[in-house]
Structures are given as C-alpha cells and as structure tokens.
Amino acid sequence: MTETVVIAELSKGKISSTTNELVTAASKLGSNCTIVVPCTESSVANEASNIAGASKVIAAKSDVFANYDASAWAEAIDAVAPSGIIITAASAQSKDLAARLAARRSISVIQDVIEIEGTTLSTPIYSGKAIQNVSVSGNTAISVRANVFAPADNTGNCEVQVIDTTGNVATALKEMVQRASQRLDVSEANIIISGGRGMGTPANFSHLEEIADKLGAAVGASRAAVDTWDEIPHSMQVGQTGKTVNPNLYIAVGISGAIQHLAGMRSSKYIVAINKDADAPIFQHADYGIVATWEDALPVLSSSLSGLLG
Numbered sequence: 001m002t003e004t005v006v007i008a009e010l011s012k013g014k015i016s017s018t019t020n021e022l023v024t025a026a027s028k029l030g031s032n033c034t035i036v037v038p039c040t041e042s043s044v045a046n047e048a049s050n051i052a053g054a055s056k057v058i059a060a061k062s063d064v065f066a067n068y069d070a071s072a073w074a075e076a077i078d079a080v081a082p083s084g085i086i087i088t089a090a091s092a093q094s095k096d097l098a099a100r101l102a103a104r105r106s107i108s109v110i111q112d113v114i115e116i117e118g119t120t121l122s123t124p125i126y127s128g129k130a131i132q133n134v135s136v137s138g139n140t141a142i143s144v145r146a147n148v149f150a151p152a153d154n155t156g157n158c159e160v161q162v163i164d165t166t167g168n169v170a171t172a173l174k175e176m177v178q179r180a181s182q183r184l185d186v187s188e189a190n191i192i193i194s195g196g197r198g199m200g201t202p203a204n205f206s207h208l209e210e211i212a213d214k215l216g217a218a219v220g221a222s223r224a225a226v227d228t229w230d231e232i233p234h235s236m237q238v239g240q241t242g243k244t245v246n247p248n249l250y251i252a253v254g255i256s257g258a259i260q261h262l263a264g265m266r267s268s269k270y271i272v273a274i275n276k277d278a279d280a281p282i283f284q285h286a287d288y289g290i291v292a293t294w295e296d297a298l299p300v301l302s303s304s305l306s307g308l309l310g
Contacts, residue, residue, distance in 0.1 A: 020153075176288045194252050253275075
C-alpha cells in the first residue's frame with residue numbers, strides 16, 4: 001500500500017477546493033492518503049476530515065504558518081508528515097514547498113503534473129508545446145495543476161490529529177481537554193498517564209501521580225524508564241514486554257514512541273503525546289501532540305484540571 005501525503009491548500013484561512021483535487025490525484029498513486037494542514041488554529045483542519053478518500057488529517061499547528069517562510073514551513077511540515085509520496089498544488093508557493101520538502105527528504109520532485117496513469121506522470125514542457133512523461137517509483141514530491149483532476153466530494157469522515165508546536169502550552173492543553181471530552185464517554189472513562197526517560201529522574205514521576213489523582217487515572221511507564229531507574233517497577237511498564245492497555249485516554253509524557261511501547265498502547269481510544277522533540281515517533285500515533293517539555297506542560301495541565309474539576 002503506497003502512502004500519499006497531501007499538503008492542504010488554504011485560501012483566506014480555509015481549506016481550498018484545490019485540496020479535494022489533490023486527494024483525487026493522490027488516489028491514483030496510493031490508497032492511504034494523509035492530509036497535512038499547515039495552520040495556526042487547528043479548527044481549520046476539521047473541514048479536511050470530510051474529504052472522501054482521506055484516511056487521516058494532521059493539523060500541523062505552528063506560529064510559523066502565519067506567514068509563508070519557505071525554510072520554516074518545510075522544516076515544520078517535514079517534522080510531522082509521514083513518509084510517502086508528497087502531493088502539493090502547483091501554485092508558486094506550493095511548488096517551492098514541494099521542492100524544499102524533496103530536498104529535506106532526499107527524494108525526487110516532479111512539478112506541474114497534469115495527468116497520472118499508473119506510475120507515469122505527465123507534465124508540460126517548453127511552455128506547454130510538449131508533454132513529458134515521467135515514470136516514478138518510490139517516494140517523490142509532486143505538484144499538481146489546479147482544475148485538472150475532478151475534486152473528491154465531501155462525504156468522508158476521518159479523525160483529525162493535532163500536533164501543536166506553537167509553544168503556547170496553556171492554549172494547547174485547553175484544546176486537548178476539549179477535544180478529548182468530545183471523543184470520550186465519561187461514563188466509561190478510564191485513563192492512563194505514562195512517563196518515559198524524558199521525565200529526567202524517577203522523582204519527577206510525582207508530577208504524573210498528582211495529575212493521575214485528579215483524573216482518577218493510573219500511572220504507567222515506558223520500558224526505557226523501567227530499565228533506567230530501579231525506582232520505577234516493572235509492574236508500571238506499558239509495552240510489548242509489559243502490559244497491553246486499551247484505555248479511553250492515554251497521555252504519554254516524555255516518551256519517544258518506540259515500537260515496543262506502541263505495541264502496548266496504540267489501541268487506546270484517544271492518545272495525547274507531550275514531548276519536546278517534534279520528530280518523536282509518538283506524534284505519528286497521537287490524536288493530539290504538544291511539543292513542549294514536561295516541566296512546561298504538566299504544571300499547566302494540573303492547574304487546568306483544578307479549574308475544570310473544581
């Protein structure tokens with residue numbers, strides 16, 4: 001199954017219909033399409049979740065998207081977008097972005113595509129006097145002309161994953177709690193908050209316990225934390241060689257997201273990740289990701305919960 005990654009085209013702060021055309025183009029190249037929406041407000045991405053053919057939407061929330069800066073945009077999108085064939089519009093800005101993403105990922109770039117037949121892409125050359133056919137294999141960055149492919153309709157329904165790198169922890173946590181409450185049935189609420197080696201020392205797990213007490217949650221740990229510190233018992237370990245869990249809400253703090261850990265918690269109904277490394281694999285599986293240190297995030301989360309829960 002070929003992975004395709006559509007970089008959403010926005011117009012006046014909203015998802016442009018060109019994005020629907022890009023999803024149609026993506027369907028010709030693969031059957032698993034992720035839409036990445038560069039935004040300063042994650043609510044912008046909700047509209048993309050209705051595009052038929054999209055299997056996932058990532059709201060890449062960052063202050064850098066307020067104004068176009070080629071290098072900053074490419075770096076921010078590269079950090080959150082999964083690997084695969086990247087598809088952008090063929091606007092001047094998006095063609096620039098496609099080229100920069102291709103350079104960052106060391107993949108080929110094909111600009112101004114007007115037709116896709118299997119693995120053969122057609123692009124105009126010599127000011128449109130001739131058509132060039134290019135055969136592709138493997139991951140490639142592609143820009144697609146507008147008004148060439150029929151737009152996908154808006155009858156779809158997929159989940160929106162938010163990865164927040166704004167640094168505004170208070171706002172991010174408020175939105176996280178709001179989104180989680182919309183997804184979870186409180187009558188069945190069961191919650192786990194887990195810490196990894198990124199917590200720094202075992203003594204810092206007391207901050208997780210404080211939040212767990214407020215939420216009525218259990219405290220877990222990654223294998224790296226259990227292996228590093230004797231004070232963190234194996235009974236807390238979540239993962240392939242620990243416990244397999246399936247809570248309504250799983251909060252991972254300072255956990256990179258190694259395969260071993262993901263095997264034990266990836267079926268959780270709503271996953272929140274807090275990590276200072278925007279490239280941490282855990283963000284590829286989180287419903288809401290916050291790029292921040294635990295020192296910045298946990299006190300704000302604790303305070304927010306005190307106000308929310310009284």
